[in-house]
Amino acid sequence: MIHRASGARLVALVCAAQVLVQLGAYFWPALLPGMMPLWGLTNSEAGWITAAFYGTYLLAVPILVTLTDRIDARWVYLFGVGCTIVAHLLFGLVAEGYWSALALRALAGIGWAGTYMTGLKLLSDHVDKNLMSRATAGHAASIGISGGVSFACADLLAGVFGWQSAFLVAAATAIMAWLIVAFLVPRRTTPLPRATDGHALFDFRPVFRNRSAMAYATAYCIHTLEMNALRGWGVAFLAYVAASTEASKQGAALFSPTTVLTTLGVIGTFASVFGNEAAIRWGRVKLITLAMLASVAVSASIGFVGTLSYTLAVALLLVYGFVVWLDSSSLTAGAAGTAEPSRRGATLAVHSMLGYSGGFVGPLMIGYTLDLAGGMSSMAWGLSFGLVAVLMLLALVAFRLMRPRSLIGDRG
Secondary structure (H helix, E strand, O other), rough: OOOOHHHHHHHHHHHHHHHHOOOOOOOHHHHHHHHHHHHHOHHHHHHHHHHHHHHHOOOHHHHHHHOOOOOOOOHHHHHHHHHHHHHHHHHHHHHHHHHHOOOHHHHHHHHOOOOOOHHHHHHOOOOHHHHHHHHHHHHHHHHHHHHHHHHEEEEEHHHHOOOOOHHHHHHHHHHHHHHHHHHHHHOOOOOOOOOOOOOOOOHHHHHOOOOOHHHHHHHHHHHHHHHHHHHHHHHHHHHHHHHHOOHHHHHHHHHOOHHHHHHHHHHHHHHHHHHHHHHHHHHHHHHHHHHHHHHHHHHHHHHHHHHHHHHHHHHHHHHHHHHHOHHHHHHHHHHHHHHOHHHHHHHHHHHHHHHHHHHHHHHHHHHHHHHOOOOOHHHHHHHHHHHHHHHHHHHHHHHHHHHOOOOOOOOO
16 A cells, blocks of 8 residues: 655546546436437436436535545545446446436436545645645546546447446446555545534535635536536437438538537536636636636527537537536636635535536426427527526626635736
8 A cells, every 4th residue: 555645646546536437427418319219218307317416416415525524535435436336337237217227327426426526625635735726627637538538438338339338337447446546545644634613524604604615616506507418418419400400421420419529528628727727827716707708608509509500519519618617627626725624625515515406407407498398499409508598697796796715826
């Protein structure tokens, strides 16, 4: 067992583990267009299966991430990876319809709760404050890489070996992540800082009183709603446009919906890292404001304009991915960096809980809007993404009114 590791080496190990454990996170939305007719699912039912992942995350994250203020984050992370392994393995072996898929995606959500922000807390417990912002960006990049690759892997594996094989491979890569963290990431050897305000571990009132951290968390709520609506329905949106506009077979094959979502993940990873560096140099609040305004503009138009042409839909979706991910690292780094050190785990738990409240609502909101509008149509997609634009505009107003602070190292 290695007991000491450089900051760079630790970041590399945790990020590698995150890529492996999160690889299967988006296999379900990637395979959604084929699974809906196979299992006879409505748009709303498909939305529930997608949202179940974020719903259980929402319930589990305040417990699991807050625990890292008292126990080594490494142990919580290993528990989360274990849940992920079981969820993917059973999905590939026994899932056969709405209820089994719903339950197993819910278990995968608990796994995500035990690995996503817990991985960031694992880094923050070891990394110097001056490097925290960049460590957060690297961590977000690893999640972005796995999310992007997830769509291409799911499509490839399902096409060659069947959809079940995709989830079995996801279980195998999660096992690799468990081994990396168990045997290569060191245990914490220094005591965790203790709160001196007299509040209990799961008393979140001091976190909610931290106006700056809550500003970042509030914006993150709608940011995640938008991100998960895009990832959850992006493939289905492009599949609809391809069918309704009679896109050329050559163009659709070259830029298939899953290929586009994979490319979007890569672009999003770059955007997240670029956005954090821009926040350091130009100002965190300025960068986040710009990103949110750009999201409002694109989401308000993509559903109406993007349905006119498959090529246009692809272009707009890639632009959308860039602006959605542009402030992703900056928001999380802002919450972590302005948190009280003794309550960083609790702050990240609240930040993530608010974020994935939005993440839970996003896929459901799109599914129900499509059904209420009479099924997939240009108008229905326009209303769905237009609703996202309205919520993002309200989030921007709230963010600015709460006056978030910059971080140590920000020069803007």
